[in-house]
Amino acid sequence: MRLIQNMCTIAEYPAPGSVAAADCCLGAAGRRLVKIAVVGASGVGKTALVVRFLTKRFIGDYERNAGNLYTRQVQIEGETLAIQVQDTPGIQVHENGLSCTEQLNRCIRWADAVVIVFSITDYKSYELTGPLHQHVQQLHPGTRLPVVVVANKADLLHIRQVDPQLGLQLASMLGCSFYEVSVSENDNDVYSAFHVLCKEVSHKQQPSGTPEKRRTSLIPRPKSPNMQDLKRRFKQALSAKVRTVTSV
Numbered sequence: 001m002r003l004i005q006n007m008c009t010i011a012e013y014p015a016p017g018s019v020a021a022a023d024c025c026l027g028a029a030g031r032r033l034v035k036i037a038v039v040g041a042s043g044v045g046k047t048a049l050v051v052r053f054l055t056k057r058f059i060g061d062y063e064r065n066a067g068n069l070y071t072r073q074v075q076i077e078g079e080t081l082a083i084q085v086q087d088t089p090g091i092q093v094h095e096n097g098l099s100c101t102e103q104l105n106r107c108i109r110w111a112d113a114v115v116i117v118f119s120i121t122d123y124k125s126y127e128l129t130g131p132l133h134q135h136v137q138q139l140h141p142g143t144r145l146p147v148v149v150v151a152n153k154a155d156l157l158h159i160r161q162v163d164p165q166l167g168l169q170l171a172s173m174l175g176c177s178f179y180e181v182s183v184s185e186n187d188n189d190v191y192s193a194f195h196v197l198c199k200e201v202s203h204k205q206q207p208s209g210t211p212e213k214r215r216t217s218l219i220p221r222p223k224s225p226n227m228q229d230l231k232r233r234f235k236q237a238l239s240a241k242v243r244t245v246t247s248v
């Protein structure tokens with residue numbers, strides 16, 4: 001779906017490592033930038049989720065997605081971060097596994113974090129979550145990309161195919177936060193999912209030396225005796241010895 005705040009599509013998006021991509025490391029006004037890709041099977045509500053997060057609205061009917069990029073600012077722990085959210089076309093599942101286009105892979109490589117969406121009314125979309133998570137991590141070798149798992153359409157209880165426990169168990173096995181949401185009925189949980197993810201990325205982006213440095217400066221150093229102290233102790237020892245000698 002085409003929306004306000006639309007900047008460009010995945011196809012136009014600079015490949016990671018290019019000069020243009022490097023320019024994107026800081027958002028408007030030099031704010032830190034968090035790049036999030038929203039992925040999952042077709043029809044699970046990816047566009048609806050992104051639109052809800054950006055506008056707090058649920059429109060109902062969305063054009064088939066071509067992979068649009070949106071931006072907004074969020075407050076995380078007192079800091080205003082620029083975040084870019086990349087909506088992606090639905091992943092097709094084939095008998096021999098995932099079928100990810102190069103366009104989608106480029107988007108996942110570009111991202112600092114990923115939201116994997118499935119629908120509670122579509123068991124196949126849930127089954128995609130594990131392999132998709134593995135695929136995301138494979139595209140980011142040497143690091144653990146923050147991922148949140150979102151189970152959508154929680155309002156459609158009468159046609160539920162995925163038990164909430166299943167989603168929770170899978171997410172915890174993958175080491176991800178999990179949210180069961182109804183994009184059509186509620187925006188709080190949607191916001192929380194994005195917020196948690198931004199927080200995780202923000203912590204990851206902090207220079208690694210900073211907290212460690214602060215911690216070490218808090219550890220009290222063992223006191224080394226100064227000369228005055230040494231002299232005083234020496235005198236004390238000496239007079240004790242003298243006292244012992246005189247008492248004998």
Ligand SMILES: Nc1nc2c(ncn2[C@@H]2O[C@H](COP(=O)(O)OP(=O)(O)OP(=O)(O)O)[C@@H](O)[C@H]2O)c(=O)[nH]1
Nearest residue numbers: 042043044045046047048060065090153182183184
């Ligand atoms: N009942 C209900 N319907 C929803 C919810 N979220 C999305 N939908 C509907 O599900 C359909 C698919 O939503 P989209 O947001 O287009 O799904 P998508 O994952 O972006 O689909 P693709 O672009 O094909 O990949 C639309 O008709 C939405 O109105 C929800 O929480 N509850």
